[in-house]
Amino acid sequence: xxxxxxxxALATAAAxxxxxxGAAPDEEPDDTTTPGDEPSQEETIDYxxxxxxxxxxxDDKSFNQLSYEGAKRAAEELGAEFAEVQSDSESDFxxxxxxxxxxxxxxxxxxxxxxxxxxxxxxxxxxxxxxxLVDDAADNDFDGTKDAENIKPLLYDTAEAAFLAGYLAAGxxxxxxxxxxxxxxxxTVSIFMDGFYQGVQHYNEVKGANVSVxxxxxxxxxxxxxxxxxxxAKNVAAGIIDQGVDxxxxxxxxxxxxxxxxxxDSGREIALIGVDADFYVTDPSTQDIILTSILKQMxxxxxxxxxxAGQGNFDPEAYVGTLENGGVGIAPLHNFEGKVDAELWAExxxxxxxxxxxxxxxxxxxxx
Amino acid sequence: xxxxxxxSPVPPGDRERVTVEPAPSSADSGPEPRRAxxxxxxxxxxxxxxxxxxxxxxxxxxxxxxxxxxxxxxxTDEAVQRAAGYFFSRPGDTFxxxxxxxxxxxxxxxxxxxxDFTADDFGGAIRPLTATLTRATPLIAxxxxxxxxxxxxxxxxxxxxxxxxxxxxAGWVGFTWSMPxxxxxxxxxxxxxxxxxxxxxxxxALKAFTGAHEVISTIMLNYVAFYLLSYLLATPGLLxxxxxxxxxxxxxxxSAQMPKLFEGYNVHLGLVxxxxxxxxxxxxxxxxxxxxxxxxVGINPHAARVAGIDVRRVTVSVMLxxxxxxxxxxxxxxxxxxxxxxxxDIDAGIGFDAxxxxxxxxxxxxxxxxxxLLFGAxxxxxxxxxxxxxxxxEIVVVVQSLIVLFIAxxxxxxxxxxxxxxxxxxxxRAERKAVAA
Numbered sequence: 001x002x003x004x005x006x007x008x009a010l011a012t013a014a015a016x017x018x019x020x021x022g023a024a025p026d027e028e029p030d031d032t033t034t035p036g037d038e039p040s041q042e043e044t045i046d047y048x049x050x051x052x053x054x055x056x057x058x059d060d061k062s063f064n065q066l067s068y069e070g071a072k073r074a075a076e077e078l079g080a081e082f083a084e085v086q087s088d089s090e091s092d093f094x095x096x097x098x099x100x101x102x103x104x105x106x107x108x109x110x111x112x113x114x115x116x117x118x119x120x121x122x123x124x125x126x127x128x129x130x131x132x133l134v135d136d137a138a139d140n141d142f143d144g145t146k147d148a149e150n151i152k153p154l155l156y157d158t159a160e161a162a163f164l165a166g167y168l169a170a171g172x173x174x175x176x177x178x179x180x181x182x183x184x185x186x187x188t189v190s191i192f193m194d195g196f197y198q199g200v201q202h203y204n205e206v207k208g209a210n211v212s213v214x215x216x217x218x219x220x221x222x223x224x225x226x227x228x229x230x231x232x233a234k235n236v237a238a239g240i241i242d243q244g245v246d247x248x249x250x251x252x253x254x255x256x257x258x259x260x261x262x263x264x265d266s267g268r269e270i271a272l273i274g275v276d277a278d279f280y281v282t283d284p285s286t287q288d289i290i291l292t293s294i295l296k297q298m299x300x301x302x303x304x305x306x307x308x309a310g311q312g313n314f315d316p317e318a319y320v321g322t323l324e325n326g327g328v329g330i331a332p333l334h335n336f337e338g339k340v341d342a343e344l345w346a347e348x349x350x351x352x353x354x355x356x357x358x359x360x361x362x363x364x365x366x367x368x
Numbered sequence: 369x370x371x372x373x374x375x376s377p378v379p380p381g382d383r384e385r386v387t388v389e390p391a392p393s394s395a396d397s398g399p400e401p402r403r404a405x406x407x408x409x410x411x412x413x414x415x416x417x418x419x420x421x422x423x424x425x426x427x428x429x430x431x432x433x434x435x436x437x438x439x440x441x442x443x444t445d446e447a448v449q450r451a452a453g454y455f456f457s458r459p460g461d462t463f464x465x466x467x468x469x470x471x472x473x474x475x476x477x478x479x480x481x482x483x484d485f486t487a488d489d490f491g492g493a494i495r496p497l498t499a500t501l502t503r504a505t506p507l508i509a510x511x512x513x514x515x516x517x518x519x520x521x522x523x524x525x526x527x528x529x530x531x532x533x534x535x536x537x538a539g540w541v542g543f544t545w546s547m548p549x550x551x552x553x554x555x556x557x558x559x560x561x562x563x564x565x566x567x568x569x570x571x572x573a574l575k576a577f578t579g580a581h582e583v584i585s586t587i588m589l590n591y592v593a594f595y596l597l598s599y600l601l602a603t604p605g606l607l608x609x610x611x612x613x614x615x616x617x618x619x620x621x622x623s624a625q626m627p628k629l630f631e632g633y634n635v636h637l638g639l640v641x642x643x644x645x646x647x648x649x650x651x652x653x654x655x656x657x658x659x660x661x662x663x664x665v666g667i668n669p670h671a672a673r674v675a676g677i678d679v680r681r682v683t684v685s686v687m688l689x690x691x692x693x694x695x696x697x698x699x700x701x702x703x704x705x706x707x708x709x710x711x712x713d714i715d716a717g718i719g720f721d722a723x724x725x726x727x728x729x730x731x732x733x734x735x736x737x738x739x740x741l742l743f744g745a746x747x748x749x750x751x752x753x754x755x756x757x758x759x760x761x762e763i764v765v766v767v768q769s770l771i772v773l774f775i776a777x778x779x780x781x782x783x784x785x786x787x788x789x790x791x792x793x794x795x796x797r798a799e800r801k802a803v804a805a
Binding site for chain 2: 050055083084085086088089090091092094095096098099100102103113114117118121136140142184185186187225365
């Protein structure tokens with residue numbers, strides 16, 4: 001983030017120097033606008049959407065960023081006010097939520113399980129406000145129901161989509177070995193790895209094959225210890241690549257970038273599987289090696305939830321993204337269309353229908 | 369600051385072995401022991417000047433950093449950018465846009481940190497001040513811990529690890545044992561302080577008995593503590609909340625919590641405890657025999673040893689006390705600030721912020737108190753500034769970092785380029801003349 005700021009400051013300075021000769025606008029510019037407002041909106045409503053991140057920040061190339069994009073887009077389309085607060089650590093959660101309440105927000109999006117307890121506390125203290133909690137059920141006493149009525153939990157059964165990716169990877173692999181690793185052993189991370197593992201096992205069962213998964217054994221696996229693209233992540237990736245995998249699934253924000261470095265170093269042809277968003281679109285540098293991406297449509301579901309809330313139709317019912325409702329999914333093959341057997345892709349699509357129909361069972365912490 | 373090894377002092381333990389002996393393989397006529405010792409003295413002096421310099425530098429650094437922050441706010445503001453687009457046809461617009469951007473940002477900072485002038489009643493208006501006090505609570509304790517080691521010539525970078533093990537220990541006692549209120553709270557607090565003390569004591573003992581540099585060992589112990597806590601948090605039956613698969617603990621039991629000082633505000637008993645710690649640290653440093661030894665070792669470990677002070681014992685004992693203070697910071701986090709259960713970033717960067725706080729406070733207990741209150745205000749106000757004005761929270765981080773830079777840079781630059789302190793040369797010449805005469 002600091003680097004971004006520095007770049008932004010430099011770019012601004014350059015832009016200022018180049019553009020300072022422009023003509024003054026006819027009308028007095030509105031000096032009171034702040035970056036949070038959307039002055040260009042024609043229709044405005046009396047509604048304010050707000051979002052608070054967890055320690056990852058809104059530039060984490062993962063759930064904070066996607067949720068932010070969804071919330072921001074909804075606020076723009078509604079012509080609503082928008083405010084954002086970034087948390088640096090868990091002692092920021094409660095004060096940040098308080099600041100947003102004081103700033104007059106109507107709906108507050110909290111991103112991540114880490115904010116669960118603070119969000120419940122804030123929701124109980126402010127029953128008139130609406131809360132949207134991404135990636136957590138808001139159930140901190142573990143009685144199976146959420147702890148505050150005005151929270152809408154958004155959950156994603158990504159194991160279903162990862163299952164498809166696992167099946168595809170197993171069918172694509174020439175070496176009979178596929179790999180995965182995660183940032184940290186959180187349920188929201190391991191659900192990808194476990195779904196992937198189950199998909200490979202399913203392939204082995206159906207085809208009588210013996211494709212093995214490196215980095216996840218069904219209960220535990222390899223983790224980099226954080227969500228930064230650093231040497232630790234690269235070492236973990238290289239360790240898995242050394243065991244002969246030719247498909248790699250890194251789970252956790254930007255750690256896929258370290259995986260790409262490790263792939264480049266290995267000099268072998270190794271396919272990458274993306275998570276959360278379609279990497280082919282969000283990061284064009286992956287286009288040559290990206291087999292597919294496991295989609296977790298947080299931007300869409302946050303957008304939908306805020307649109308509904310802004311129009312006065314807030315529904316506090318928990319949302320669980322599945323293959324069936326499109327909340328999770330698998331991205332197109334793009335450049336790999338020619339490299340993947342058409343028959344295999346047809347099987348993957350049939351498998352998707354079978355999972356939706358309940359014929360093939362995928363287990364995860366959400367389905368238990 | 370944290371990554372430089374230069375301003376750190378000599379290891380008081382086995383200095384001959386570690387630093388003074390010239391390397392025999394050295395290409396050009398290996399430095400004379402005396403010259404090496406002089407150089408070493410010079411760096412120790414730099415260290416001392418950075419960590420215990422005058423008040424004016426602190427004040428100036430804060431003012432300069434806030435000015436630099438204003439420039440950043442102005443540059444990143446959209447209204448300013450728009451107005452600057454036609455700067456030459458109507459320059460007034462740009463200046464008024466800058467004024468309103470910077471003014472409203474710092475007004476929001478003030479509103480979030482000291483006095484909410486938009487609130488309806490006194491209770492609401494005073495709320496930001498209590499938020500500042502809550503934020504400052506762990507910073508005060510942690511700052512004291514770091515300042516104490518600075519005064520002894522040690523550089524304790526291990527605040528994070530010491531806070532993490534303390535939080536783990538206090539938290540574990542706080543949600544697994546069952547005892548009546550004041551007792552349970554005190555036992556949990558004691559467990560946290562003990563854990564912090566032992567964790568820092570490892571680095572102290574390594575330094576005293578093997579000469580291992582405390583900067584290296586405390587940084588490494590940070591990682592050990594972090595991964596240890598991550599493991600405990602991810603393992604059912606240890607720190608992880610039963611029934612959950614998230615790496616997060618159970619809430620702290622009410623009997624182990626530090627009660628809120630005022631109904632409806634977050635500021636808790638921890639504030640009183642850290643204020644007591646300020647008084648204790650002042651007494652320790654300025655009035656006790658132990659504190660005299662700490663300061664003597666800090667100023668010159670060789671002289672201290674000649675004077676009969678056991679440098680090893682001082683090294684270990686100062687790390688134990690400093691660790692206990694950082695443990696106090698960790699315990700107030702889990703027993704007062706975040707009582708709903710914590711995860712592995714419960715230290716919240718306070719272990720590192722404490723270094724800045726100690727620098728800004730010139731390593732004196734009252735100075736640390738003031739610096740911690742300022743940083744608490746930055747943290748509390750930064751959140752409001754972000755929520756109401758859309759100013760990125762990084763501005764606050766930049767301001768904090770610039771404070772360190774402005775304090776630390778002048779002595780380091782002078783030492784690197786051997787630029788004498790202003791007024792020094794004349795004094796030195798006078799001295800030489802006096803000797804010659």
